Amino acid sequence: MAQLTAVLASTHHPFYYKATTSPPEERPPFAAEWQRKVEAYRETLTAAAPDVLVMVGADHFHQFFLDNYPQFLIGRAERYDATFYNEQREFGLPTYVLDGEVELSRYLHEGLLERDFDFAFSHELKLDHSIICPIITVRPEADLPVVPVYTNIFAPPMPSPKRFWQVGRAIREIIDAWPSDLRVAAIGTGHLSLELGGPRQFGEHGPDPEFDRQAIEWLRDGNIDAILANVTHESMAGAGNATHGFMDLVLMMGIAGDGVRADYVDELDLFHTREMYMTWYPNGAPA
Amino acid sequence: MSTYYVDKFLYTIDRDPKWVQRYKDDPAGTVAAWEEEVGRWLNAVEETTVQSFTDSERAALAAHDYVWLFEHGAHFFLNLTLFIALYDEDYTREQGPLSFQREFGRKLSHWLGREYPSVGL
Numbered sequence: 001m002a003q004l005t006a007v008l009a010s011t012h013h014p015f016y017y018k019a020t021t022s023p024p025e026e027r028p029p030f031a032a033e034w035q036r037k038v039e040a041y042r043e044t045l046t047a048a049a050p051d052v053l054v055m056v057g058a059d060h061f062h063q064f065f066l067d068n069y070p071q072f073l074i075g076r077a078e079r080y081d082a083t084f085y086n087e088q089r090e091f092g093l094p095t096y097v098l099d100g101e102v103e104l105s106r107y108l109h110e111g112l113l114e115r116d117f118d119f120a121f122s123h124e125l126k127l128d129h130s131i132i133c134p135i136i137t138v139r140p141e142a143d144l145p146v147v148p149v150y151t152n153i154f155a156p157p158m159p160s161p162k163r164f165w166q167v168g169r170a171i172r173e174i175i176d177a178w179p180s181d182l183r184v185a186a187i188g189t190g191h192l193s194l195e196l197g198g199p200r201q202f203g204e205h206g207p208d209p210e211f212d213r214q215a216i217e218w219l220r221d222g223n224i225d226a227i228l229a230n231v232t233h234e235s236m237a238g239a240g241n242a243t244h245g246f247m248d249l250v251l252m253m254g255i256a257g258d259g260v261r262a263d264y265v266d267e268l269d270l271f272h273t274r275e276m277y278m279t280w281y282p283n284g285a286p287a
Numbered sequence: 288m289s290t291y292y293v294d295k296f297l298y299t300i301d302r303d304p305k306w307v308q309r310y311k312d313d314p315a316g317t318v319a320a321w322e323e324e325v326g327r328w329l330n331a332v333e334e335t336t337v338q339s340f341t342d343s344e345r346a347a348l349a350a351h352d353y354v355w356l357f358e359h360g361a362h363f364f365l366n367l368t369l370f371i372a373l374y375d376e377d378y379t380r381e382q383g384p385l386s387f388q389r390e391f392g393r394k395l396s397h398w399l400g401r402e403y404p405s406v407g408l
Contacts, residue, residue, distance in 0.1 A: 061365055065298050066291055066408065067329075086301050090371060154364065156407035197353075197363030198403060199395035202388040241363050241403055271385075 002104075002178040005185055006048035007280040009219065009252035010041065011273065012057075012133035012189035014091040030270060037268050037277065038137045044264045044279040045138045047286040048185055052101045053139065053146045054108070054175065056188030056248055057130025058153045062087070069155045070120035072167060074112070075148040076105040082127035082135075093129055093136075101145035104178060108147060111174035117167055125150075134187050151251065153190065153244040161231050164247040165224055168254020172282075175255075186255045190248030192216070192274050195240040206273040207240035215246060216267060216276055219253050222260040227253075249276075256280035290360045291408050292326065292338045296348060297356075297365035299325050301372060311373045315349035354394050362406045367391065 016038065019031045062084045064070060082096040112119050127148055135142050149171070152158050175184050192215055193208035200207035218227050227250055236243040256262070257280070264279040300306045300321065310317040322340070329335045340348070347355040353370045357363065371387065378387035 061298055061362070062302070066294055084302065085304060086368065086372065089304070090368065090375075155362075156405070195392075197357065197367030197391070199392050199398050201367070201392045202385050203392075237403070 002175060002180040003183050004172065004175050004255075004282045005050055005183045005286070006045055007252055007256040007282060008041075008045060008134070008138060008185065008187040009249045009256075009276075009278045010134065010137070010189050011191055011275050011277075012130055012137075013270070013273065013275060014087065014093060014129045014133055016133065017094070017136050018092040030268075034268060034270070034275070037266055037275070041264070041266060041277040041279070042138045042140075045185060045187070048281065049183060049286070050144060050185035051182040052104060052184050053144050054104070054149065054171065054184060054186040055131045055134065055146050056149045056151065056186070056251055057128070057134075058151050058190070058245065058248060059128050060130065060154065062128040063126050064150075066155060069152060070150065071152045071159050072117065073120040073122055073125075073150040074105060074109045075100060075123075075125040075146075075150075076102065076109060076121050077123050077125055078102055080125055080127050080146065080148065082132050084126065084128055087129050087132075091129065093132060096127075096132060096135065096142050098127065098135070098142060099145040101147050101182075103180070104182075104184070105147045107178050108149075108171065108174050111177070112167075112170055115170045115173075117170055130189055134189050138187065149188075151248055153247050154242075156233070158233065158244060158247075160233075161247050161250055162228055164251040165228070165254040168251040168256075169258075171251075172255045172257070186252065188248050188252040188255075190252075191242060191245030192249075192276055193239040194242040194245060194273050196242040198241045200240060202272050204271055205269060208238075208243070209269075209274070211239040211243070212274045212276075215249070216265065216278075219249055219276075219278055220262045220265050222253055222257060222262070224250075224253065224258055249278075252278075256282060289338060289340060289344060292340055293344050293348070293356065293359075293361050294365055294408075295326065295338070296321060297361060297369050301365065301369040307369070307372050310369075314351055318345055318348045353391065357395055357398075358404055360404045360406055360408075363403075 268275040
């Protein structure tokens with residue numbers, strides 16, 4: 001059977017690339033600390049020596065729009081282009097072509113359908129920064145095949161936090177059952193409290209530091225009961241209008257397990273939003 | 288209200304550098320041109336006949352009025368991203384990085400502590 005060697009859940013910040021690759025005199029004052037933390041986080045994936053990456057993110061109105069918006073979608077393609085024109089324009093992100101791990105895409109998709117998770121699917125999927133940001137931060141070589149999974153954290157009405165958790169649990173079950181010798185890592189990004197296009201955006205800190213503190217604690221402890229008792233679409237909107245990306249972190253916690261404490265937790269208070277970096281080793285920490 | 292159509296405008300302008308430039312240079316003319324060349328098309332062949340702007344929506348888009356758009360349910364991400372494309376470079380040059388984003392937030396400060404207009408359709 002395949003081995004799930006690591007589960008990574010983090011925020012994604014599209015400004016990271018430019019902040020750490022600009023000429024030194026143009027970098028923001030926090031760039032060096034940010035880079036140190038990201039490179040330390042990268043080690044948690046490198047140590048797990050994965051062969052294939054299941055990557056969870058959310059299309060930010062790049063390929064998908066309100067004429068046809070999937071709640072959950074899996075890529076089944078052999079290759080994926082990445083980074084849209086408007087992400088290059090706004091964030092200076094580079095383009096990529098990533099290989100797809102088609103066998104796992106099919107196995108995961110069919111396993112989800114068998115478990116009554118009726119995922120949409122795509123054979124021509126261009127990946128956006130929700131998946132490219134973690135490639136840049138934790139696997140900049142961009143050398144591993146991927147299985148992209150997209151969720152709706154953007155366009156109401158959205159699935160419930162509970163459904164994100166259930167999807168994560170199902171993905172875990174299917175990866176564990178995949179008849180393959182490959183080592184799989186699951187990497188997902190989302191948000192803590194975040195405001196975009198509203199009055200609390202681009203402040204000195206994230207819009208709701210108390211939510212962030214609590215959210216990191218819940219995720220670290222694998223405390224799904226507390227999350228489901230406290231987190232609703234309305235409460236997330238109260239923490240910042242784009243906070244629903246937290247549900248992707250709940251999905252990743254679902255892959256890690258119920259009540260399973262994270263093996264690695266780090267964070268960084270930045271302007272606009274708090275960064276969080278979390279890793280679980282479901283089959284034991286790498287030697 | 289036809290918030291869907293407003294979002295379609297923001298989405299299709301933002302993803303195409305030619306339309307971004309046109310909308311920056313000639314907002315009102317671009318709204319009219321977009322309705323003819325993009326808005327009423329589902330794809331290159333199929334026409335969509337059931338969408339249109341209200342006069343208020345057309346006027347807000349022609350005025351780059353992102354405050355009005357926020358207040359009438361335009362999607363926050365589309366509304367932010369497109370106006371960053373139009374204004375960020377000029378503001379950064381004149382007032383420093385993120386100055387446009389912070390002004391955008393300040394202009395919406397009367398919404399602090401209140402439930403925002405829904406972006407659900």
